[in-house]
Amino acid sequence: xxxxxxxxxxxxxxxxxxxxxxxxxxxxxxxxxxxxxxxxxxxxxxxxxxxxxxxxxxxxxxxxxxxxxxxxxxxxxxxxxxxxxxxxxxxxxxxxxxxxxxxxxxxxxxxxxxxxxxxxxxxxxxxxxxxxxxxxxxxxxxxxxxxxxxxxxxxxxxxxxxxxxxxxxxxxxxxxxxxxxxxxxxxxxxxxxxxxxxxxxxxxxxxxxxxxxxxxxxx
Numbered sequence: 154x155x156x157x158x159x160x161x162x163x164x165x166x167x168x169x170x171x172x173x174x175x176x177x178x179x180x181x182x183x184x185x186x187x188x189x190x191x192x193x194x195x196x197x198x199x200x201x202x203x204x205x206x207x208x209x210x211x212x213x214x215x216x217x218x219x220x221x222x223x224x225x226x227x228x229x230x231x232x233x234x235x236x237x238x239x240x241x242x243x244x245x246x247x248x249x250x251x252x253x254x255x256x257x258x259x260x261x262x263x264x265x266x267x268x269x270x271x272x273x274x275x276x277x278x279x280x281x282x283x284x285x286x287x288x289x290x291x292x293x294x295x296x297x298x299x300x301x302x303x304x305x306x307x308x309x310x311x312x313x314x315x316x317x318x319x320x321x322x323x324x325x326x327x328x329x330x331x332x333x334x335x336x337x338x339x340x341x342x343x344x345x346x347x348x349x350x351x352x353x354x355x356x357x358x359x360x361x362x363x364x365x366x367x368x369x370x371x372x
Contacts, residue, residue: 177219179247180254181229181236181262184220191215234262240270246277249295252318256311271322279325285333292341305348312342 178184195212204210218226220238229236235254240247251274261267282288292315300308316338323331 179237179243179250181218181220181226181234182254182259183250184218184226185230186217186219188215188217229262233257233259235259236262237270240273241277243274243277245281245291246274248274248278248318249292249315252311252315253299255314255318256307268322271318272324275319275323276325279323279334285337288334289337292337296341305345309342309345309349312338312345316342 177186191212192214195206206212217223220226220236225236228234235251237243237247251271261270279288282291296308296311300311316335319331319338320335323334326334
């Protein structure tokens with residue numbers, strides 16, 4: 154079960170309550186798990202005569218990183234770095250979230266591997282969503298869940314970054330298929346630009362340049 158908690162400024166916390174997962178994280182920064190088994194066991198065993206939790210008596214709750222190295226994942230979180238393993242195993246390749254991280258100021262942890270990572274992401278995304286209608290539905294749903302209507306400029310920024318990544322790193326589509334997808338992203342960006350009243354070409358160029366610079370400027 155997924156739950157998004159947010160406010161009008163799109164500051165969101167995504168909670169996932171799961172029993173089992175095939176792929177337990179997308180990127181190192183979202184690989185942290187809190188294991189609540191001992192807490193549930195405590196309440197299960199103390200239904201009749203519960204011993205209250207105190208400073209001296211409490212169940213142990215474990216936090217771990219499914220990325221494999223807790224300290225490295227924590228470093229990535231603090232430094233806003235993007236790293237993953239085997240992105241081709243992620244549903245949708247992690248492509249949409251990757252572009253969102255770029256939009257929020259994160260940078261690839263390894264500049265040498267970024268192009269290879271992006272190609273894997275794009276390939277898996279188009280394997281999972283080969284039809285243009287599926288792509289549109291997925292993208293519209295992602296924008297709805299992660300960008301509030303009051304934040305159209307970040308949404309426009311995001312779509313420009315997504316356009317660049319798809320344009321530069323997609324190898325698995327025929328030219329006409331790629332053009333359909335890029336046109337879809339362009340159309341969505343245009344709709345956002347209308348709501349932003351971006352009628353001045355100079356303003357559009359500045360926003361696009363800012364978005365592209367953010368996505369290619371490594372640490």
